[in-house]
Amino acid sequence: MANTSRSLLTDRGDMKRALGLLRLSGTGIVVAPLTAVCVAAVVLGALGFSTLTMLKGQGREAATNAQAATLSAQVSHDALALVAALPQADTALTPSGALTAATLSREASGHAESLDNLVRSAESRAIVAGAGELNRLLVAYAGAPAPELNAQLRADATALSVRTAALSPSFAANAAAQRGQFEHTLRLATVVIVIAVAAAFLSIFVTTWLVGRRLRDALARAEAEKANLLATTGNMERRNGQFQALYQIVNEVSETLSLRYVAQTTLREARKLAHADVVELRLLKGTGLELVGTAEDRAADVEGLTTIALGAGLIGRAAKRGKSALVLADAEAAMAPEEHVYGIQSGLVVPLIVGARVVGTLALWSRNPGAFTADDAQVIEMMAAHVATAVVAASTHENSEHEAHHDPLTGLPNRREMAREILAEIDPALLRGEEVSIAMVDIDHFKHFNDEYGHKVGDITLQRVAQVLQMSLREGDSVYRYGGEEFTIILPGATEVQAQAVLDRVRASVAATSFTGDNLEPVGPVTISVGFATGPASGRSADMLIKLADEAMYQSKWSGRNMVTGYASSYLAEAA
CATH class of the missing domain: 3.30.70.270 (Reverse transcriptase/Diguanylate cyclase domain)
Known part of the structure; x- marks a missing residue:
């Protein structure tokens, strides 16, 4: 989430710089002709001043709406991430969980206040109030965990996410429309200036060429910023989809005591979330990680996958250290025979941890180099935290069921x-x-x-x-x-x-x-x-x-x- 926030802030900075360059270009339109013929300077000065005024107004409006779209989307992401970070209804927040939840809530409030300072509307003030209420509920829940507070937190955070997510498209649409007007004004200004300069003296020709070049550069920067904004929007939509899918997965695995169902859901959804070719779920039994299940495409050969010793291969080392391992290239060369899958280039191995105890691993493999990012690792780690708890609960339940129906001496059914x-x-x-x-x-x-x-x-x-x-x-x-x-x-x-x-x-x-x-x-x-x-x-x-x-x-x-x-x-x- 921190990486995503930094990326969005960088995108907003790039937009501001691009709009600043456009304003400088408009200034050049006014200043350059003044060095030529005095008569042409007066005409072009008036034209340039009016054009600059329009450009500034449209640029400010485009920047304001683009920034508002980014802030509303960020509040939505912060609220949805807060829902995913919350523990089960009957579970207190761990210190790390409390820190994560507090950080997310604080970021949501900060982004909501920035949005309100920007647009100053009744809707933005309602969003600020909603973010403040989340902070209050989180403090109350951290002090005295209760299912009702947990449910209220989840409901309020989800409502805030939906409310702010609904605003982002309208702001983005306004920004796009204003950017279109901005570009239209530039094109119109270019046409008028060319006509005016064509009627002037020969000496203005050079000035006209210079102004045209500046305009082309400004338009190129505007197009580049447009492409950058589209890419940022696509990345935000993908991340939003991942968080929504993560929320659904957490709900599914938390509502069952069937180890088979937990494993199938985890494998299927992890493969979708990260677009992996192969996914393995393993549980720690003694000193070995036993294979519980796999999800793979038709080309993958997983017949050779067997129990792997703790500390062996990529999976065993990640489990022993209790830390995720992200491999960007040549992952197959580092694999142990028990985990080997032909043709694998990149991998992400996340340990399943309950408390301070590693209970298993979730491994994702791809035939493409660099298939997994740090953001993917963050989402899968959030998923693994909930899957680990669900796996332990399901295993405990199934062991109890087995003991109730089998003779402890002979192991036969009773x-x-x-x-x-x-x-x-x-x-x-x-x-x-x-x-x-x-x-x-x-x-x-x-x-x-x-x-x-x-x-x-x-x-x-x-x-x-x-x-x-x-x-x-x-x-x-x-x-x-x-x-x-x-x-x-x-x-x-x-x-x-x-x-x-x-x-x-x-x-x-x-x-x-x-x-x-x-x-x-x-x-x-x-x-x-x-x-x-x-x-x-x-x-x-x-x-x-x-x-x-x-x-x-x-x-x-x-x-x-x-x-x-x-x-x-x-x-x-x-x-x-």
């Missing part, structure tokens, strides 16, 4: 997660008549095993059995820890024959696995007894199939353990 999936998928499938097999698994003699080897070895054995069960199942099958040494396996789409084959393979895999104790000494053997039931033939609800599978599992135990028994088969055996 009975709560099984109940959710049964309600969402298994029971509806059974009601549609689709075949589903459910198995109950129990580790044989586990109580004796615990008594002999200890509970620690028992826990290790439970973990190992859980791993073997997962690795032995088909794709799409699920295993859950039911409780104690019992597990539940759900086999969607499996007939009784298919379930028998899969579960026999599972049983054999457990029996063939070597188990060890604390000191890697062999323990065991470890075997399992399995019972299963297939619906809808044996039952049209998962609860019924679990009950029948449990009965079949006990049939396996009574029959000698280390075997698989289907409910229908055991029922027929008993009937025989």
